[in-house]
Amino acid sequence: MIERWALVSGLCGDLDLYERIQSDLKKQRDIADLFVLGDLIGPDRNCDALLMRLRQPKRGDLQPNCIYGWWEEQLLVDYGYRGDQKPDVCNDPDGATTMRHLREAVSQEHLNWLSSLQFGFIELDYGLIHGSSADVGVPLQETTSPLILLDRLTRLDVNRLFTARSGRQFRLQLTGGQIQSKVKDHAGEGQSNQAVPKRSVIGIGSGANYTVYSPASDHIKFLSVAGRSGRSNLGFG
Amino acid sequence: MQQIWLITGPPGCGKTNWIRETLLNHGGSCAYLRLDGTSHGGLELGHNAGIDRSWLMDQIPQLEDWSEPTSDSQLSSSDRFVLIEAQQFSAPKPSADGPDPEIKQQLDRFNLTPYRMLHFGVDPELPKQDTLDFTRLEAWHLDLQGCVWDPNSLSSFWFELVNGAYGDVYRAKALMNMPDGRSFFCNWMVSQSGSQFLPLQSVVPPTGRPRRRSHLVIQGKDLIPSGIESTINDCLLSDDVLELQQAPLRDQQSNLQPTF
Amino acid sequence: MAHAVISCLHANLAAFEAVLDDIDQQGIKTITCLGDLVGYGPQPNEVVELVRQRAIPTCQGCWDEDIIDGLNACECSYPSQLAERRGHQAHHWTANCLTDDNKAFLAQLPTTLRRDKLLFVHGSPNSQHEYLLPDMNAFAALERVETAGAETLFCGHTHQPYVRELSGGSIRVSVQQSGSEPAREQEMTLPMCRIVNAGSVGEPRHGSTKATYVVHDDVSGEVSIREVNYDVAKTCQAIVEAGLPEVFAWRLSHGFEYAGAPKMPAMCASDD
Numbered sequence: 001m002i003e004r005w006a007l008v009s010g011l012c013g014d015l016d017l018y019e020r021i022q023s024d025l026k027k028q029r030d031i032a033d034l035f036v037l038g039d040l041i042g043p044d045r046n047c048d049a050l051l052m053r054l055r056q057p058k059r060g061d062l063q064p065n066c067i068y069g070w071w072e073e074q075l076l077v078d079y080g081y082r083g084d085q086k087p088d089v090c091n092d093p094d095g096a097t098t099m100r101h102l103r104e105a106v107s108q109e110h111l112n113w114l115s116s117l118q119f120g121f122i123e124l125d126y127g128l129i130h131g132s133s134a135d136v137g138v139p140l141q142e143t144t145s146p147l148i149l150l151d152r153l154t155r156l157d158v159n160r161l162f163t164a165r166s167g168r169q170f171r172l173q174l175t176g177g178q179i180q181s182k183v184k185d186h187a188g189e190g191q192s193n194q195a196v197p198k199r200s201v202i203g204i205g206s207g208a209n210y211t212v213y214s215p216a217s218d219h220i221k222f223l224s225v226a227g228r229s230g231r232s233n234l235g236f237g
Numbered sequence: 238m239q240q241i242w243l244i245t246g247p248p249g250c251g252k253t254n255w256i257r258e259t260l261l262n263h264g265g266s267c268a269y270l271r272l273d274g275t276s277h278g279g280l281e282l283g284h285n286a287g288i289d290r291s292w293l294m295d296q297i298p299q300l301e302d303w304s305e306p307t308s309d310s311q312l313s314s315s316d317r318f319v320l321i322e323a324q325q326f327s328a329p330k331p332s333a334d335g336p337d338p339e340i341k342q343q344l345d346r347f348n349l350t351p352y353r354m355l356h357f358g359v360d361p362e363l364p365k366q367d368t369l370d371f372t373r374l375e376a377w378h379l380d381l382q383g384c385v386w387d388p389n390s391l392s393s394f395w396f397e398l399v400n401g402a403y404g405d406v407y408r409a410k411a412l413m414n415m416p417d418g419r420s421f422f423c424n425w426m427v428s429q430s431g432s433q434f435l436p437l438q439s440v441v442p443p444t445g446r447p448r449r450r451s452h453l454v455i456q457g458k459d460l461i462p463s464g465i466e467s468t469i470n471d472c473l474l475s476d477d478v479l480e481l482q483q484a485p486l487r488d489q490q491s492n493l494q495p496t497f
Numbered sequence: 498m499a500h501a502v503i504s505c506l507h508a509n510l511a512a513f514e515a516v517l518d519d520i521d522q523q524g525i526k527t528i529t530c531l532g533d534l535v536g537y538g539p540q541p542n543e544v545v546e547l548v549r550q551r552a553i554p555t556c557q558g559c560w561d562e563d564i565i566d567g568l569n570a571c572e573c574s575y576p577s578q579l580a581e582r583r584g585h586q587a588h589h590w591t592a593n594c595l596t597d598d599n600k601a602f603l604a605q606l607p608t609t610l611r612r613d614k615l616l617f618v619h620g621s622p623n624s625q626h627e628y629l630l631p632d633m634n635a636f637a638a639l640e641r642v643e644t645a646g647a648e649t650l651f652c653g654h655t656h657q658p659y660v661r662e663l664s665g666g667s668i669r670v671s672v673q674q675s676g677s678e679p680a681r682e683q684e685m686t687l688p689m690c691r692i693v694n695a696g697s698v699g700e701p702r703h704g705s706t707k708a709t710y711v712v713h714d715d716v717s718g719e720v721s722i723r724e725v726n727y728d729v730a731k732t733c734q735a736i737v738e739a740g741l742p743e744v745f746a747w748r749l750s751h752g753f754e755y756a757g758a759p760k761m762p763a764m765c766a767s768d769d
Contacts, residue, residue, distance in 0.1 A: 142674065146668040146670050146683075147636065147643060147644075147668060148640060150636050151636065151637050154634050154636065154637045155637075169674065169675040170673065170674045171673045171674075172671070172672050173671045173672075173680075174668060174670055175669045175670060175671050175682070178667065179635045179636060179639065179664070179665060179666035180666070181638075181662070182661070182662045182664075183632075184659065184722070185659040185703070186703050186705070186722060192635075196636070220673075222674075387577055389578070389579075389580075390577040390579035390580075392577075393579050393757070393758075394579065397747070400751075401747075402748075403744075461743070464743055464744060467742070471578065471582040471583065472577075472579050478578075
């Protein structure tokens with residue numbers, strides 16, 4: 001049996017969307033692992049029901065493995081979990097209002113659990129993060145400079161880097177290239193060539209757009225759950 | 238018939254190493270005794286802290302410790318091989334027909350008469366080592382019972398010690414405890430290249446401070462004991478830090494236990 | 498025109514004065530300093546005051562930052578408990594010794610300095626604590642310079658001088674998006690850039706006790722690494738007189754870093 005991964009992000013408190021994704025995944029074969037790459041919460045709807053479901057999955061749910069994303073970071077910074085920083089969202093013109101909505105959307109009982117979430121899952125060949133290896137809030141997309149993408153892959157020393165922040169679904173493969181390095185020091189001079197490694201950055205999408213990946217075959221499927229797509233701009237309810 | 242040999246030589250010539258190899262090759266019943274060495278003018282003896290005894294007992298399980306013998310163990314056994322070690326700076330005079338008087342006095346207390354006496358640098362049965370000519374030698378030692386080292390700090394300290402940061406060290410040997418329960422025999426002689434760091438066979442559980450022997454003995458010139466002690470204090474683990482390092486090791490060990 | 502770049506003075510007045518003499522003798526008027534004016538060494542006030550007197554543009558080093566922000570702000574990890582204890586001891590001694598005026602000077606230092614396409618930092622453009630080693634991934638090294646918008650990056654922090662040129666670079670990519678469109682191929686040509694590490698004036702770690710700095714000609718592009726002899730014994734004596742650990746003097750006089758990694762293999766059997 002070839003086991004595949006489902007990668008999801010940007011649920012932003014939408015339990016209905018999550019249930020539709022779970023239902024979609026049940027219909028597909030061989031999906032063994034579900035990764036939720038951050039933005040489980042958002043300011044636009046009450047998030048408690050979704051958080052309870054993620055923390056205590058129902059029978060039949062694919063067990064979700066969650067990491068924190070940008071909205072989680074804003075909330076944790078606001079509650080002082082990151083020292084003296086201020087949430088980035090406060091720099092926006094409506095920042096104060098947005099933060100108030102976010103605080104109202106998440107019951108404090110979930111804070112410790114949110115603060116226990118990791119920055120990413122990094123193992124062997126794979127890195128699964130919300131934004132970039134340098135910053136949870138910075139998106140990586142297919143138009144990002146390949147030099148920066150290569151650096152972000154190198155920082156985690158992984159061959160496949162899955163990211164969600166941009167909300168886009170893409171696969172950028174580094175297929176070739178090289179660079180020459182000459183070093184002179186007190187001991188003498190030396191020269192070497194370094195080749196671009198065969199690595200990929202994969203944007204998994206957001207909201208109703210999600211991705212299924214097969215580690216065995218390295219095959220990607222960009223999918224969308226039926227119904228609404230993208231982030232909801234509806235209010236509470 | 239029981240064989241008793243006396244092995245003498247200046248510090249760091251390799252007495253203990255030779256004794257270890259000889260007893261391992263012998264393989265049978267054996268015993269070891271280290272005597273206090275002979276004094277000699279301006280040359281201070283290294284403190285007999287039991288480091289060599291502990292090291293040999295660890296390496297040779299059947300070795301009897303004759304530093305506190307019972308009357309039973311001194312009964313002549315058919316093929317027991319007894320090696321007695323003593324530090325002696327100068328070679329025995331060719332006309333001498335017995336051991337140095339200071340050594341003989343100690344042998345008499347143990348009621349022992351060596352069958353053979355071998356001195357490093359004189360007798361061809363012993364390996365040829367570069368033995369130094371000592372004109373002045375200071376000695377210093379520190380009991381480290383119950384002390385546990387940060388391993389990387391020990392490496393840095395030892396490097397400084399043998400490279401002259403605390404005076405001219407000619408000879409250094411020690412038994413040092415690590416937080417994971419291992420103990421190392423550390424050995425340096427200025428005439429040899431490189432230090433030896435040899436792990437003892439016996440490893441104690443990582444449950445606090447071990448009770449076994451731990452000591453540092455140094456011989457050299459212009460030693461700086463205050464500097465040595467100050468650095469050692471910075472290398473040793475406090476109770477809190479020791480517990481922080483040992484707790485995960487204990488967890489690992491309990492996870493490996495089979496469950497039924 | 499030639500200009501000099503110095504770094505990591507570490508409160509070593511004799512070394513700093515010798516380097517300034519060497520620079521002055523070459524008729525070089527422009528000097529830039531990459532920080533770590535203080536730390537471990539015995540003359541922090543004298544070194545800071547000489548920098549101020551000579552009006553040398555300086556960026557803030559990791560030690561300068563730590564003296565201002567306190568030990569809790571320090572991101573450095575030490576290779577052993579011994580190194581950490583010595584580092585903290587040096588930190589407390591320096592913080593107690595520095596005048597408020599000199600501390601205020603260190604606090605206002607910028608983290609980077611820029612002149613045309615030349616960028617001056619202590620560690621890297623990302624952080625005062627990041628080491629740019631000569632063997633780091635070449636693409637990552639290029640990314641540091643390129644993202645900062647520079648062609649030549651001057652850095653310190655490692656205490657080992659080198660000049661690294663990265664050239665002839667390219668990256669090819671293939672991009673696939675959702676939908677049935679075929680993958681797009683692209684190629685990016687990478688610009689040539691250089692990373693120049695100035696080594697250390699006050700605590701050299703390149704295998705010699707000589708102070709090092711670099712001279713760069715911004716017209717020809719040539720970079721030379723300079724080594725300067727100085728009276729090490731004078732600094733060693735000052736270390737002892739200041740009440741700093743005497744072993745610091747031994748380490749400096751042998752070209753070892755003050756709080757360095759173990760030099761011997763940790764707890765392994767010898768070949769004897």
